[in-house]
Amino acid sequence: MPTVIKVTGLRKNYGELRAVDGIDFEISRGECFGLLGPNGAGKTTTVKMLTCALPLSGGDITVGGMSVNKDPRGVKYILGVCPQEVNLDPDFSVLKNLIVYSRYFDIPYAEAKNRAEELINRFHLHDKLERPIEDLSGGLKKRLLMARALINRPKVLVLDEPTTGLDPQSRRQIWEEVRGMKSNGLTTLLTTHYIEEAELLCDRLVIIDAGKIVEQGTPKELIQKHLDGKGNLEDVFLKLTGKHLRDE
Amino acid sequence: MNNTCIIKNISYRAWYMWRRNIDVSLVTWKTNVLPPLLEPVLYILAFGVGLGAYVQKISFDGRAYDYLTFLAPGMIAVGIMFHSVFDTMYGAFIRLRYQKTFDAVITTPLSAEDILAGEILSGATRGLFAGAAILLIVTLFGLAAYPSSLLVLPLAVLAGLMFASFGLLFAALAPYIDNLNLPIFLFINPMFLFSGTFFPLDGMPAWVKLAANLLPLTHLVNIVRAATFDRLHAGLLWDLLYIVVLTGAVAYLSMTKMKARLIK
Ligand SMILES: Nc1ncnc2c1ncn2[C@@H]1O[C@H](COP(=O)(O)OP(=O)(O)OP(=O)(O)O)[C@@H](O)[C@H]1O
Numbered sequence: 001m002p003t004v005i006k007v008t009g010l011r012k013n014y015g016e017l018r019a020v021d022g023i024d025f026e027i028s029r030g031e032c033f034g035l036l037g038p039n040g041a042g043k044t045t046t047v048k049m050l051t052c053a054l055p056l057s058g059g060d061i062t063v064g065g066m067s068v069n070k071d072p073r074g075v076k077y078i079l080g081v082c083p084q085e086v087n088l089d090p091d092f093s094v095l096k097n098l099i100v101y102s103r104y105f106d107i108p109y110a111e112a113k114n115r116a117e118e119l120i121n122r123f124h125l126h127d128k129l130e131r132p133i134e135d136l137s138g139g140l141k142k143r144l145l146m147a148r149a150l151i152n153r154p155k156v157l158v159l160d161e162p163t164t165g166l167d168p169q170s171r172r173q174i175w176e177e178v179r180g181m182k183s184n185g186l187t188t189l190l191t192t193h194y195i196e197e198a199e200l201l202c203d204r205l206v207i208i209d210a211g212k213i214v215e216q217g218t219p220k221e222l223i224q225k226h227l228d229g230k231g232n233l234e235d236v237f238l239k240l241t242g243k244h245l246r247d248e
Numbered sequence: 249m250n251n252t253c254i255i256k257n258i259s260y261r262a263w264y265m266w267r268r269n270i271d272v273s274l275v276t277w278k279t280n281v282l283p284p285l286l287e288p289v290l291y292i293l294a295f296g297v298g299l300g301a302y303v304q305k306i307s308f309d310g311r312a313y314d315y316l317t318f319l320a321p322g323m324i325a326v327g328i329m330f331h332s333v334f335d336t337m338y339g340a341f342i343r344l345r346y347q348k349t350f351d352a353v354i355t356t357p358l359s360a361e362d363i364l365a366g367e368i369l370s371g372a373t374r375g376l377f378a379g380a381a382i383l384l385i386v387t388l389f390g391l392a393a394y395p396s397s398l399l400v401l402p403l404a405v406l407a408g409l410m411f412a413s414f415g416l417l418f419a420a421l422a423p424y425i426d427n428l429n430l431p432i433f434l435f436i437n438p439m440f441l442f443s444g445t446f447f448p449l450d451g452m453p454a455w456v457k458l459a460a461n462l463l464p465l466t467h468l469v470n471i472v473r474a475a476t477f478d479r480l481h482a483g484l485l486w487d488l489l490y491i492v493v494l495t496g497a498v499a500y501l502s503m504t505k506m507k508a509r510l511i512k
């Protein structure tokens with residue numbers, strides 16, 4: 001399978017802090033790739049550089065052969081982004097959020113309306129169509145963020161903690177969707193703290209800590225390598241990143 | 249992704265950001281449409297009818313005018329300023345810091361420059377709407393000469409771009425929303441009072457005149473007043489030039505500063 005995302009020597013400094021400190025990985029077409037790490041590891045910073053929301057301090061990222069440094073617009077046209085922080089437009093209803101967002105991708109109104117309706121059904125948002133965003137529960141907001149990320153029919157989906165704060169039902173529903181999209185050949189980058197989520201969804205993953213990759217492989221490989229095939233990915237995670245609290 | 253390509257990075261997509269902001273104004277249209285229409289009526293009552301009863305005639309440019317006639321173009325200019333500067337100053341600050349709107353849009357094909365140009369355009373649209381609304385009211389009271397007063401409309405767009413750029417600059421420089429009181433106190437309120445809006449600058453001491461001529465609103469008032477009085481003359485080209493140059497400079501500066509804040 002051809003490489004869709006290629007990250008080389010990626011760095012981000014915030015003053016003295018090296019939030020991302022030289023990481024490399026590649027994601028093939030159709031793969032679901034996990035970015036795991038404790039709080040403050042540099043997951044969101046990596047995602048933001050990939051989605052052209054942050055300039056790089058060093059290295060490069062290419063998406064579909066386009067560099068985020070040279071052709072950010074080209075990259076952004078093929079990305080679907082579900083951010084960690086909810087940034088829906090509070091001034092608009094559910095439907096209008098999707099319509100306005102689709103405009104940014106040059107999608108004509110009639111087409112946008114079709115796509116929005118399809119996504120509204122798929123993510124079970126129809127009860128709340130005309131509701132202002134602040135009336136929605138956390139789970140619904142995440143579902144709407146997911147729907148919004150798909151409005152431009154992206155080739156690459158970037159999900160930054162898509163299930164954090166969700167109840168088991170909503171979480172399962174998001175998992176179903178990610179699986180479904182994977183079977184449609186969508187390439188996905190997923191960050192998460194839920195190790196079972198990574199075990200369930202990710203073909204391959206990297207574990208990062210303090211801006212550096214500490215381990216990579218398939219979930220099976222990691223369990224095999226570090227625990228002789230006994231135990232689960234969470235034990236591997238704790239073994240590699242230690243038990244102390246982060247971001248203090 | 250550096251500042252030298254601010255202009256190169258602006259595309260037609262700036263209109264998508266403009267559309268978004270206009271759509272928001274339409275959702276809350278009652279609170280946006282009524283103030284520019286009602287404010288001038290209040291001014292006319294307070295200053296024209298109330299204060300005007302004590303002020304006989306105002307002499308301006310060698311002629312005598314009713315106080316209300318003198319005040320009308322000042323109201324138009326002030327309306328353009330307030331509506332466009334506040335739209336970006338508070339609006340953009342809130343979208344940046346609280347609503348995270350820019351964070352959402354920056355991962356779509358819009359560049360930071362598209363977003364910020366869209367902000368300035370929608371601020372200018374507010375200015376145009378306010379200018380047109382006040383002109384309408386003033387016309388109904390018989391205080392504007394035509395066709396020269398029609399010049400107010402393109403002027404409102406230009407001045408709207410200028411004041412919206414100032415607003416964006418203040419939003420970019422303010423660490424907290426409360427800091428925005430400072431430019432209001434130091435810049436906007438002095439302009440409101442000392443730009444020849446309420447009284448002619450002719451009688452003021454030389455240093456006040458000089459200071460007033462540094463303020464952008466003074467130049468807008470000069471042209472708007474000449475338009476509503478039907479007294480346009482070539483000397484106003486200097487006022488126009490001042491506004492054009494300042495608009496370009498502040499738009500550039502505000503986008504540079506805001507971009508640095510948006511993507512760091
Ligand atoms: N704008 C910023 N300025 C300074 N430091 C920052 C900024 N954004 C993030 N950081 C720091 O960079 C480091 C990495 O943060 P990042 O948000 O990428 O972590 P994360 O892996 O996404 O964590 P979490 O799991 O909590 O979301 C942290 O130490 C964070 O405090």
Ligand SMILES: [Mg+2]
Nearest residue numbers: 043044045084
């Ligand atoms: Mg994060």
